[in-house]
Amino acid sequence: MVAPLLFSFSDYDASPTVVARVGSGVHPEGLPQWCRPFTLQPGVQVRRLRISLKDNRPDLVYIVGIEIRPGRGQYRSTRIITLSAYYQIHNKSSYKLQFTQKCFATTVSDPGAQATYLTAVPNCFLPFHWPRLDKDQLLCVRLMDVRYCHWSGGFRIDDNNSFHLNIRDSNEAMYFLRIEILLQGAAYFIVITDADTMPPPIRVDNFSQVSLQFHQTGMTRLVSKVKPLSSVAYAWDEPTLPSTLTVIAPGGISAVYDLNKLEEGPGLTYENFIYIAFTGTFKDYNSGGADALDVECQQLVLDVPDSDSCKVVLSRKQHGARSQLWRMTADGHLQHEGSSPPRAPPDKIMVLDICGPAPQPSQYVGLMIRRPDKRRTSTQSWRFTPDGRLCCAHNNMCVQAKDGFFGLRRGQFLPKNYCLYISIPFKILEWTLMIILIS
Incomplete structure (x- = not known):
């Protein structure tokens, strides 16, 4: 030697x-x-x-x-x-690195796999040989200085190449390394450097008002999130897989984009459910100094807490409570999200309707949810008026709490009334309905 x-x-x-x-x-x-x-x-x-x-x-x-x-x-x-x-690794990064063949890159404590691990301190050089030639010849890297660091995706080292390597920890934080592979003489040199001073190969800009998820197509276990109006640097988790990115919008709607093609990709739409709330009950008592028990601080929304009775009541808004979520369809139906599984077939959904068989003049009628029925189009089709009222297709009928101001309390059963009887208290007390977007 x-x-x-x-x-x-x-x-x-x-x-x-x-x-x-x-x-x-x-x-x-x-x-x-x-x-x-x-x-x-x-x-x-x-x-x-x-x-x-x-x-x-x-x-x-x-x-x-x-x-x-x-x-x-x-x-x-x-x-x-x-x-x-034939393979020589140069660690020019500031990290203490560990290397192994992809078939041995496991989070389970395996003495046989650990015997194949190779450790390289900063600014060191060492030769590398595959422990098993009958397995995929892909190299994986892990950062020894990062607690609970996972193995990176496997990458080939038998061809001239240059790329960023994405390494994650147990909190899904991403760390980037720059990999340079070049053939010189009779050996491939794998030179690893820090990527902090280099621009990322991919930057995901989210200019929308909702949070999005994305991952390399085929890598559903490694999902990243990008908040509204923010950017996230990204590099491929598996360099050997196709360069396609899957973007997921709220509700599970997704689309796949090929990043090798510089063109506009397919549009991505999503279902944005809403709360239906009384604006007068959403006064901020923390900033306004009001009593937390004040009606104006109750944050009341339409709710269907009991799916068996199907009755619509007033409840305090709860983030993530499916029983309080609604969706306005193109045909004017207010679909109730909590009464059916996500993305349920049309015959399983429930929509907002009145309790009685038909509206009665000068009488209160409670609200409930029913199966869509073409014969009840007038009471199952809804619209929001410019002044904030929720009205059905039936002439001059809109929603208010029973007993007006005194009915604005949790658990109150919601009736319907002819607009003649509710227009005055709505206008004087300014109890109007508003849509609260989840996002």
């Missing part, structure tokens, strides 16, 4: 080729095998040096690059033969 060895053929009539093997003292428990013969003509060659183990385990294999070049000057008649590891 390192020191040169003088060598010449003893029999010029024999084959002018050379064979090599690993020294018998490297793995005393194994039997080293001679490699295929190689000539000593100038150029670059690659050979595999195998060691057969005695306990029927897979052979150990060392891949060696062989570079042959003529000498210069007085050594012009000499051929210089350099044997080196």
Whole structure:
């Protein structure tokens, strides 16, 4: 090793080729095998040096690059033969790194897998050999300085390439490294540097008003989030997979975008559910100094707490409560989200309706949810007026709390009334309905 060895053929009539093997003292428990013969003509060659183990385990294999070049000057008649590891890793980053083959990159404590791990401190150089040639030859990296750091995706090291590598921890935080792979002589050099001073290969800009999720297509377990009106730097989690990004909007609506094509991708729409609330009950008592028990601070919205009775009542707004979420359809139906599973078929949804068979003049009628019925179009079709009222398609009918101001309390059963009877208290007390977007 390192020191040169003088060598010449003893029999010029024999084959002018050379064979090599690993020294018998490297793995005393194994039997080293001679490699295929190689000539000593100038150029670059690659050979595999195998060691057969005695306990029927897979052979150990060392891949060696062989570079042959003529000498210069007085050594012009000499051929210089350099044997080196075919893969050589240079850690130029500020992290302490750990390497392994992808098949051994596991979070489970496995002594057999851990025996294949290779550690590189900053500014060090070391040779690398695949532990198993019968498995995918993909290299994975982990940051030893980051607590609970996961293994990166596997990447090839047998081709000239340059890319960012994405490494995550248990909190889904992303760390980027720059990987440079180049062939020089008879060896591939894998040079790893910090990527902090370089622009990310991908930047996801979210100019919408809602949070979005995205991940590399096929990698559903590694999902990233981008908040409204913000940006997130990103690099591929699996460099060997196609360069396509899946973007997910609220409600599970998704679309796939090929980042190799610089063009406008398909539009992404999503279902944005709403609360239906009384604006007068949404006074901020924290800033206004009002009593928390004041009616103006109750934050009352339409709710269907009991899906069996299907009655609509007033309840305090709760973030994420599906029983309080509604969706306005194109045909004017107010679909109730909490009474059916997400993305339920049309025959399973429930819409806002009145309790009675038909509206009665001068009488209160409670609200409930029913199956869509074409015969009840007049009481199942709704609209929001410019002054904030919720009205159905039936002439002059809108929604208010029973008993007007005194009916604005939690659990109050909601009736319907002719506009003649509710217009005055709504206008005087300014109890109007508003839509609160979830986003």
